Amino acid sequence: MTSRFPIERIEARILDIPTIRPHKLSFGSISRQSPVIVQLWLANGACGFGEAATIGGPSWNEESPEGIQHAINAYLAPALLGQDGACFETALTRMDLACKGNAFAKSAVEMALIDAVARSLSLPAWQLLGGKRHQSLPLAWTLASGDVARDLEEAQLRLEQKRHRIFKMKIGARSPEQDVAHVSQIARGLDGRATLTVDVNQAWDGNTARRYLPQLIDAGVTLIEQPVAKWNVEALKTLTATLGDRASIMADETVCTPQDAMLLARAQACHVFSLKVAKHGGLLRTRQVAAVADAADIGWYGGTMLETSIGSAASAHLFSTLGTQHHGCELFGPQLLVDDLVTERMAIRDFELQLPDGPGFGVEVDMALLNRFDRARTGLTSV
Ligand code: MUC
Ligand code: MG
Structure with a gap:
């Protein structure tokens, strides 16, 4: 069977976005969020977005923004390139084979995949x-x-x-x-x-x-x-x-x-x-x-x-x-x-x-904002 939605490219970057006030939890206080934003392109040109956010680096659980970005770029993306994007469960299995655990990293990639395929079909992701x-x-x-x-x-x-x-x-x-x-x-x-x-x-x-x-x-x-x-x-x-x-x-x-x-x-x-x-x-x-x-x-x-x-x-x-x-x-x-x-x-x-409708997740990303908070630009380091 030929693939309808070959996966062409996957990129992950860390953003740093301040919070409106300190947010205090039992294990510490945060004043910024550092989500990992994933972009996934299909061969048809559709681009989907995914996100994995941690709280206080790796202090809510084991995964950190830096670890998530590395797992995606070094292991998860290579496991998926060229694969059929519409076969979500197969994509998850391939990610599991390439990488134990790393649930946050996998979730960001799967999210971007579902967004890209839903957009290709002009459907809301909920469908x-x-x-x-x-x-x-x-x-x-x-x-x-x-x-x-x-x-x-x-x-x-x-x-x-x-x-x-x-x-x-x-x-x-x-x-x-x-x-x-x-x-x-x-x-x-x-x-x-x-x-x-x-x-x-x-x-x-x-x-x-x-x-x-x-x-x-x-x-x-x-x-x-x-x-x-x-x-x-x-x-x-x-x-x-x-x-x-x-x-x-x-x-x-x-x-x-x-x-x-x-x-x-x-x-x-x-x-x-x-x-x-x-x-x-x-x-x-x-x-x-x-x-x-x-x-x-x-x-x-x-x-x-x-x-x-x-x-x-x-x-x-x-x-x-x-x-x-x-x-x-x-x-x-x-x-x-x-x-x-x-x-x-x-x-x-x-x-x-x-609750939003589509296409994809029904929100339109502003690339200027994405670039503004990109850690490669902000020069910030880990929490
Ligand atoms: C958590 O543990 O639920 C969710 C809301 C909030 O304020 O912190 C998070 C984390
Ligand atoms: Mg909780």
Whole structure:
């Protein structure tokens, strides 16, 4: 069979884009994002874009922007050149043969491939991913300035603008007592006008979580993300069993592969999976993890690694195809950056992200912006 969409060229570059304010997480504070942007050209001239964003270099998980760029240029691109771009699963298999792990790097390449093929067919990417089931999703915002007054100001503004009424607070950097005080102050300030969630990013041990999560729930928190280390499935299981009638436990760092998803499902160790295209190794593999969630009566949440509009739009296409048991999404990455890479962002209306249509991922990249933030120009080094 002759290939309809031979892959001709793949390039990966690192950008450096400052954030609008410091973003504080349990493991550190970031003031810029350094996404790896992939361009993939088919022989027919179509060009697709993909993105892999990490948070704080390799401090959220093992992959760093520099490692991702290297894996793509040295191993993944050579494995795909000349291959049929339309055979997505074969492309994934070839990447797996060339390179173990490196889920973020593979996801950026697969994203660019799906964008390029969808554009060649003048189709929205969601049509190649199962078909659109949601036109919009509730959109969360993360309050992570580290300062109660500033967090409350941000939240008030976003409520007034009808952009967000789900607020996630990043905790785990300070003492649990300070975290409980911080969350309680924000909850009092918002006085029932918003849904409150927390992300501990693995910072607590099982005993700390058992002791302090009930206090956060008393303050008004209804969804608790990754309270313990990624390996600590036993603690997740206990928390899910004991707190389950008052709040939902969400796995993030613990759930990457479909096998992780099976393990959590069998152990009944969470109520919700945070789905992120990068950590699952691409759009198609995110669907596999979502299928396990569906089969196990586990909900899903449209997670982010704080991508620009390229990665956020790709994720939005995938999320638009998933089932009804969801807790909204947090594809707010573009709003946290001083500037974006596209001519027009996805719209936010009535607290919901409007999920885009095509062609491809339905956003048009502005090459001048891409060049402006290119590390080859900015001269910045790793975080
Ligand atoms: C994470 O662990 O969920 C997502 C939103 C945010 O503020 O940080 C990320 C990472
Ligand atoms: Mg998280």
